[in-house]
Amino acid sequence: MISADAIRGYVDLMVLSLLRERPSYAYELAQQIHAVTGTEYTIKQTTLYTAVKRLEGASLVTSYAGASASGKPRTYYQITANGLEHLEQKVAEWRDTKSVVDRFIEGVEA
Amino acid sequence: MISADAIRGYVDLMVLSLLRERPSYAYELAQQIHAVTGTEYTIKQTTLYTAVKRLEGASLVTSYAGASASGKPRTYYQITANGLEHLEQKVAEWRDTKSVVDRFIEGVEA
């Protein structure tokens, strides 16, 4: 089980990388995150909705109304050019962070 | 340069892993963090002092007064058995987080 603290700061990265493959909607994104993490992390609805709104506000994604299989129509999100660029920066930063943290824990058995 | 957002949640891990080697004091810890990160990250004094107090409150480290080369006497921090255990858990969680995030960014060039 991965705690929210550990994942903090990487929700945007997860969402953008999923939207990089194809447009999607919040509910599906949540299911994909659950699946990709091997069910180790279940994102909260509020967290995800806040995240996509934040991304939209930053022009990293755009939204459009799409059909729904049942119930209310869905809001689909699509990554923008800005979003792709931002994703690449985040990935670069992630690689840096990884190597730095790894340098600290060298020799620590887990 | 690594942002505070990227490092967030891993200050405790960094501090504990340094204290695992030997007892140290806040000022030195800050310098070591700066050095180990290859000067990519400079922790703020407030962040570090807050962190060691938090760790002490959680009984993951203990403190004792030691001599100073000059000026005020230093407060040395030493890792406890609880701290070692906590560190190992954090390291395990870090490995999980790494593999999960990496799964998302597969295929994203940085």
Added chain:
DNA sequence: TTGACGTACTACGGTACGCGTAGTACGTTC
């Protein structure tokens, strides 16, 4: 003897983001 410098802290408010809880709303199906 004073005042600049390095070291060792403390105080306090700001901000971001993920969470908890709760509620609304709509369409299909039984």
Added chain:
DNA sequence: GAACGTACTACGCGTACCGTAGTACGTCAA
């Protein structure tokens, strides 16, 4: 017509890192 699944919104909380600022103490040079 009500239960169920899907699709959201509202609101406030806690944690942790940051920014700015100030205090305090000892040494050393002028």
